[in-house]
Amino acid sequence: MKNGPAYLLLMLLVTACFSLATIVQPRADRWSQRGQDSVLKVLLGDGRRLFANHFFTKADIYFHSGYYPSIFDTAQPQRENHLASHEEEHDAHDDHEKEADFLGRPKDWVERFGRHFMITKHTHLENGNEREILPWLKLSAELDPQLIDTYTVAAYWLANRMHRIREAEDFLREGLRANPNSYEILFSLGRIYYENEHDAARARNVWELGLRRWNEQEPGKKEPDKLALEELTVNLARLEENEGNLDKAIAYLEMAKKVSPAPQNLEQQIHELKQKVAAHHPAA
Amino acid sequence: MASIVELKNLRVEYRAATSPQGKKVAVKDLNLRINAGEVFGFLGPNGAGKTTTMNVLLGFVNATAGDAYLFGVNVREPIARQRIGYLPELTYYYKFLTAEEILRFYAKIFKIPKAETENRIDRLLKLVELEPARNRPLKTYSKGMQQRVGLAQALINDPDLLILDEPTSGLDPLGRMKVREIIQRLKSEGKTVFFSSHELGEVETVCDRVAIINQGELKVEGPVAELISSYQANLEQIFLKIIGYQPQPN
Amino acid sequence: MNTVLALSGVVVKELYRRKDFYVLLVLTALITLLLGSVQFFHDDKIIRYLKEIALLLIWISGLVIAVGTTARQIPAERENRTIFPLLAKPVTRAQVVIGKFAGCWFASGLALIVFYVFFGIVVGSRENHWPFGNYLQAFWLQWSMLAIVIGLVLLGSIVFAAPSSNATICLVCIIGILLLGKHLNTIALQQPKPLGTIVYTLYFLIPHLEWYDVRELVEFDQPLIPWAYCGLASLYAAAYTSMLLFATWFMFRRKALNV
Numbered sequence: 001m002k003n004g005p006a007y008l009l010l011m012l013l014v015t016a017c018f019s020l021a022t023i024v025q026p027r028a029d030r031w032s033q034r035g036q037d038s039v040l041k042v043l044l045g046d047g048r049r050l051f052a053n054h055f056f057t058k059a060d061i062y063f064h065s066g067y068y069p070s071i072f073d074t075a076q077p078q079r080e081n082h083l084a085s086h087e088e089e090h091d092a093h094d095d096h097e098k099e100a101d102f103l104g105r106p107k108d109w110v111e112r113f114g115r116h117f118m119i120t121k122h123t124h125l126e127n128g129n130e131r132e133i134l135p136w137l138k139l140s141a142e143l144d145p146q147l148i149d150t151y152t153v154a155a156y157w158l159a160n161r162m163h164r165i166r167e168a169e170d171f172l173r174e175g176l177r178a179n180p181n182s183y184e185i186l187f188s189l190g191r192i193y194y195e196n197e198h199d200a201a202r203a204r205n206v207w208e209l210g211l212r213r214w215n216e217q218e219p220g221k222k223e224p225d226k227l228a229l230e231e232l233t234v235n236l237a238r239l240e241e242n243e244g245n246l247d248k249a250i251a252y253l254e255m256a257k258k259v260s261p262a263p264q265n266l267e268q269q270i271h272e273l274k275q276k277v278a279a280h281h282p283a284a
Numbered sequence: 285m286a287s288i289v290e291l292k293n294l295r296v297e298y299r300a301a302t303s304p305q306g307k308k309v310a311v312k313d314l315n316l317r318i319n320a321g322e323v324f325g326f327l328g329p330n331g332a333g334k335t336t337t338m339n340v341l342l343g344f345v346n347a348t349a350g351d352a353y354l355f356g357v358n359v360r361e362p363i364a365r366q367r368i369g370y371l372p373e374l375t376y377y378y379k380f381l382t383a384e385e386i387l388r389f390y391a392k393i394f395k396i397p398k399a400e401t402e403n404r405i406d407r408l409l410k411l412v413e414l415e416p417a418r419n420r421p422l423k424t425y426s427k428g429m430q431q432r433v434g435l436a437q438a439l440i441n442d443p444d445l446l447i448l449d450e451p452t453s454g455l456d457p458l459g460r461m462k463v464r465e466i467i468q469r470l471k472s473e474g475k476t477v478f479f480s481s482h483e484l485g486e487v488e489t490v491c492d493r494v495a496i497i498n499q500g501e502l503k504v505e506g507p508v509a510e511l512i513s514s515y516q517a518n519l520e521q522i523f524l525k526i527i528g529y530q531p532q533p534n
Numbered sequence: 535m536n537t538v539l540a541l542s543g544v545v546v547k548e549l550y551r552r553k554d555f556y557v558l559l560v561l562t563a564l565i566t567l568l569l570g571s572v573q574f575f576h577d578d579k580i581i582r583y584l585k586e587i588a589l590l591l592i593w594i595s596g597l598v599i600a601v602g603t604t605a606r607q608i609p610a611e612r613e614n615r616t617i618f619p620l621l622a623k624p625v626t627r628a629q630v631v632i633g634k635f636a637g638c639w640f641a642s643g644l645a646l647i648v649f650y651v652f653f654g655i656v657v658g659s660r661e662n663h664w665p666f667g668n669y670l671q672a673f674w675l676q677w678s679m680l681a682i683v684i685g686l687v688l689l690g691s692i693v694f695a696a697p698s699s700n701a702t703i704c705l706v707c708i709i710g711i712l713l714l715g716k717h718l719n720t721i722a723l724q725q726p727k728p729l730g731t732i733v734y735t736l737y738f739l740i741p742h743l744e745w746y747d748v749r750e751l752v753e754f755d756q757p758l759i760p761w762a763y764c765g766l767a768s769l770y771a772a773a774y775t776s777m778l779l780f781a782t783w784f785m786f787r788r789k790a791l792n793v
Contacts, residue, residue: 062582066750072717107719110742114716116763117675117745119756134574135583158575167575342622344791362624370622376615378544380551392540393623421551437619447622 044143052144059136059153066119069102130161141175151175152188165196181217186210187232200239207236226259234266246277288445288476289318289341293350296336296500310336312500313350318478318493320444323471325491325508326480329527333500334480335373338449342370354445366394369438373449375430379423383414383433386422387440394441408436411466427454435466446470448479452486464490488512488519498527537625538633545637546644549603555645558595562649565591566656581660582753588656589749592649593676597708599645600680604638604687605701608786617791631688631783635775638684643677667758672748675764678771679746683708685778686741692785708743716744741774 041048061068103120106112125132137154140147151172158168172189179185187210194203211232218224237252250273257266293313300308311333318324328334339345340352343359357364377386384405391401409415412432422430431454438446451467452460460483467477467490481487487494488508495505503526504511508519515522549555566588574580608630611617620630650673658664686707690700714721718740722733745767748759 065754065756070717072720107723110738111716111719113763113766114742114745116759117748117751117767119750119754128579131575131577131580132582134577135572135580138574162577164575164577171575342618344618344621362626364624365622366624368622370619372615372618372622374615377619378548378616379614380548381544385547389540389544390619390623392543393537393625395536434619441623 041143048143049147052140052147052150055136055140055143056147056150059133059140062133062136063125063130065123065125067122073102128162130157133157141171145175145178148175148179148182148184151179152184155188155192159192159196165192168192168196181213183210183213183217183228183232186213187228187235190235194235194239200243204236204239207232207239211236229259230256237269241273246273246280249273250277287317287353288320288355289316289324289478290353290356291316291337291340291350292352294337294340294347294352295349296333296340296345297348309500311340311347314497314500314502316495316502316505318476320476321471321474322492323467323477323490324479325487325494326478326497327482327484327487327494327523328480328497331499332497334497335449336500337497338447338480341447342368367441367444369441369443369446371434371438371446371448371451373453375434377422377430377433377437380421382419382421383409383425383436384418386433386437390437390440396441404440404442408439411439412436413462428456428459431455431459435463443475445476445478448477448481450481451479452481452483460486484518484520484523494519496523496526503527537629538636541630541633542637542640545603545607545634546641548637549599549641549645554602555599558598559645559648559652562588562591562595563652566652570656570660579660581657584660585653585657585753586749588653589672589752592646592653593747593749595649596642596646596676596680597683597705600638600642600683601687601701601705601708603641604634604684605691605697605704607634607638608688608691609697609700612791621791627787628783631779631786635684635688635779638688639677639681642680642684646673646677646680665752665755668752668756671759671764672752675746675748675767678768679743681771681775682741682743682778685775685782689778689782689785692782692789711740711743712747715740715742742770746771 044051101122103115106115134154134157137150137157141150141154144150151174155168155172158164158171169189169192172185172192175185176182176189186206190203190207190210193199193206211229214225214229214232218229233252233256237249237256240246240249240252250270253266253270253273257263257270260266291314293315294311295309295313296311297307297309299306314333314337316337326334326337336345340347341354341359343362343365346360352359354364355367359365378389381389387405387408388401391404396404405418409418412435414429414432414436417425417429422433425433431451435451438448446467448467451463455463464486467479470477491508493505493507494511496503504522506514511522512518515525517525566584569587570584608617611620611630617630621627650669654664654669683704687700687704690704691697694700694703715737718733718737722730722737724730725733750756751759
């Protein structure tokens with residue numbers, strides 16, 4: 001009985017601990033799930049998206065070997081990152097050269113002198129040096145897995161310039177895991193299968209899935225992504241044509257024609273395909 | 285006899301917001317001469333103007349009026365300090381340096397040749413009994429050891445005039461005795477020593493002449509023996525009388 | 535000259551006996567080696583990101599060492615009262631200013647040499663290519679820039695009360711100049727008068743530290759800067775530094791030493 005108050009205190013403490021556990025446990029579970037995120041995501045929070053965009057731009061800077069306008073040099077409010085769009089067309093150039101000549105004439109002797117200590121020549125990385133942009137793309141994807149362009153741009157450079165097909169495919173798959181409904185990534189993956197691995201069946205599956213995803217997401221929008229639809233349908237048409245499925249090819253080209261900025265070219269192709277069909281089945 | 289130190293109508297004023305005139309007079313029209321080869325004691329209560337006077341001699345503070353000379357050279361010229369050694373009251377040196385490095389640093393400032401520098405360092409460290417600790421950084425030294433380093437650096441250029449501000453402050457009796465011995469040895473070598481101290485017993489033993497300053501003014505100056513004879517009292521009693529101290533009746 | 539060299543020797547000894555330099559070196563080395571061990575897409579030839587990060591760390595370390603070492607020189611001498619036994623010797627205040635500057639500059643230079651040697655070894659072992667000319671230019675220009683920085687901080691140590699406030703204000707100004715200095719003329723032209731005139735005047739008055747930041751030229755394997763221009767930039771740095779040191783001496787010569 002002498003120890004009565006001590007035992008009572010102990011019982012109260014144990015009860016308090018168990019009660020606290022019911023509050024703390026769910027929080028601890030949430031934390032441990034959060035721990036599966038990378039350190040960077042936990043540290044930076046939503047600010048990581050800003051960094052992700054910055055690193056994506058950094059890849060473009062590296063592509064131009066440091067010759068890049070600052071926010072003070074650009075007249076337009078938002079200069080398009082030209083790594084991201086029309087990767088095949090980046091070599092077309094008088095317009096790009098003019099756009100890239102942001103430095104202009106020096107305004108005073110200080111600036112004239114200072115230009116000897118900075119990069120003033122517009123160049124693109126080549127001869128394997130394109131690899132230098134990869135760390136920034138990887139970091140950008142790490143910080144913001146929802147930035148689709150990172151995956152598609154990296155896959156283009158990996159597959160087409162560096163001939164690292166496996167790495168390109170793996171990276172796109174990583175992007176697909178983070179963005180399962182992305183028709184852009186599906187399109188890029190299909191290109192890998194078709195152009196690099198020559199696997200028409202897989203390419204068809206992936207592109208058809210991409211088309212379905214596009215139809216689920218884009219039609220309701222004010223400005224649907226017509227370019228992506230055209231790319232998907234034109235490539236599917238090319239695939240079907242090469243596989244001998246001319247009717248399907250025509251159907252895809254008809255879809256593409258509705259959104260193409262140059263429908264007459266597609267009309268010409270449709271006409272040629274119809275002639276081929278007629279040649280195969282003269283009785284019909 | 286040539287004057288080593290000469291003060292002519294020296295006046296030093298500081299700005300003081302608390303004072304009705306907006307300024308405080310630290311030294312008032314001080315005239316003083318110290319001759320070659322003598323040991324001169326500079327006495328006064330705290331705040332009397334002793335350190336200010338020394339700071340003018342050393343070029344730390346500019347005089348408001350009057351002049352000060354060392355070896356006949358105005359103290360505003362850095363060359364005036366070529367032949368002096370100075371031991372400040374509070375001895376602080378670069379804590380990351382060893383005693384040897386500090387002495388070498390100051391020797392370099394005096395442009396002493398390398399071989400001579402090494403000789404002097406060995407001799408001085410032995411004199412101040414810091415040989416065993418010569419390669420330890422100063423941050424590991426006790427206060428007494430730092431004081432001895434101070435004495436060594438004051439002697440590195442074999443000065444003709446030594447200015448010591450409370451040289452025995454913080455030293456144990458053995459340390460104080462060593463300092464007295466060094467002062468007497470310097471005197472026997474014909475050096476001039478100008479020092480301030482509150483240890484009046486030591487001053488009476490070591491000094492040839494003394495000056496007592498109070499509230500910036502020179503109150504009395506002369507050979508120690510003459511002052512004692514004239515006031516018929518010891519130096520401490522003379523000091524207390526000069527500064528106007530009245531003992532409380534029991 | 536002896537006095538200046540003696541004073542500068544003390545500053546250099548202080549640098550390598552304090553922990554700052556070693557901490558920065560170890561941090562730089564650790565981060566560089568860690569990043570160097572990462573592989574992206576199974577390609578071990580990727581090197582430019584490593585060069586960029588290593589050079590950024592070298593620049594940050596160089597600035598921290600220069601500003602940190604310089605900001606505490608004269609205030610520490612006054613606070614620790616080591617200025618008294620120093621000025622009791624035949625040493626002028628001008629010699630103290632020049633000696634402190636020389637010491638901080640040499641100390642920064644030594645630190646930079648160590649950093650650049652490390653950088654050269656790490657990057658060269660991966661690239662199998664050592665563009666010594668580029669590295670030398672990058673080192674020399676950064677060291678010249680640090681002369682201006684040290685001059686500025688030394689002046690600040692006389693103007694501002696505390697080393698911490700001096701270091702902070704100077705670092706903010708230096709980083710501002712590095713990031714925005716070359717764009718001030720563009721900004722000035724976009725402003726209405728008289729603000730535009732003021733900004734343009736500021737543009738001409740500030741030390742153009744951004745000239746000395748040639749990291750991109752090293753990162754992107756650009757050709758060497760013509761040596762004549764390097765020489766002119768060095769002269770500019772020398773002139774600016776001299777002006778700052780003169781201003782420092784001018785303010786220090788009448789300053790009370792807290793007696």
